[in-house]
Amino acid sequence: MRFLLVEDNSNLAAAVLDRLRLDGHVVDHAADVEAADSYIATTDYDLILLDIMLPDGDGRDFLKAHRAREGKTPVIVLTARSEVSDRVGVLDLGADDYITKPFDFSELEARCRAVLRRQGGGGSNVKRFGDLRFDPLAGTLQAGARSIALRNKELRLLEIFLAAPEQIHSKAKLVDRLFSYDEEVSENAIEVYVARLRKHLAGSQAQIVTVRGLGYRISLA
Structure with missing residues (x-):
């Protein structure tokens, strides 16, 4: 699978990249909205992991624009906000799932698998x-x-x-x-x-x- 990680925290990004690449996934890293836009304009991804607070904009705006372009790539939002209204808000904008920071990497991997199964139209990966x-x-x-x-x-x-x-x-x-x-x-x-x-x-x-x-x-x- 090819993933795009949109995250400006370099330490967290490095840890996520290492974990997902260890699983065999190809992962590109964008530290801001501009870089993320550039990546998705040139490459197809199986999954996007999206931070909300980015240096040059709001991840929710990126998500909204992505869906407006009929982008069907599933998106998991990475958020430090735990309020129900914030989680509901990103789901209503078109996110397929969210995970609250700080998170356990095994949970992140499980959520990625679940979203990709749903994207495949069934409960089995086989x-x-x-x-x-x-x-x-x-x-x-x-x-x-x-x-x-x-x-x-x-x-x-x-x-x-x-x-x-x-x-x-x-x-x-x-x-x-x-x-x-x-x-x-x-x-x-x-x-x-x-x-x-x-x-x-x-x-x-x-x-x-x-x-x-x-x-x-x-x-x-």
């Missing part, structure tokens, strides 16, 4: 493709009765493929989905992760197909 049974949020993969252990980037790459089976993904698109803006990588890195994923899927009904000059797609053998 995706099935042929004999694959994949839960991207739990980080588990089974091929028939066989359990397959994936590293973070491999897991996120499979998540991208299974979100749109048979769709061709260019190397440039995969770089955008797998790496944050502060990571310097080349498209050759995608070849490495695709090769690793192919080895993991060997013997299953699913295969990663190279479409010459265009990219890669997942298909059933």
Whole structure:
């Protein structure tokens, strides 16, 4: 999953970034509204974590503008305000959830999983493709009765493929989905992760197909 964290407190932002990246998510960090606007104008995100009090504006205004643009990306508001009226207010503006500072990281992770499940239209994260049974949020993969252990980037790459089976993904698109803006990588890195994923899927009904000059797609053998 690719997340956008909008938070001006550098210590809190660093801690959240470390935790979410440890879970294998790609996370970009914006310290103000201007940077957040720039990020969402150029990249699609699976989830936005949004602070309210920002140096150049109010996070609620950002949320309102995002929804007015028909932005459907789910938003979890990070707020130090515990009054019921404040929480109701951000929900009415279009937030999908909120969490009150200070918060426990395990609660933040649980709320992210819950919002992403709702966004997926069901109570289960599990995706099935042929004999694959994949839960991207739990980080588990089974091929028939066989359990397959994936590293973070491999897991996120499979998540991208299974979100749109048979769709061709260019190397440039995969770089955008797998790496944050502060990571310097080349498209050759995608070849490495695709090769690793192919080895993991060997013997299953699913295969990663190279479409010459265009990219890669997942298909059933």
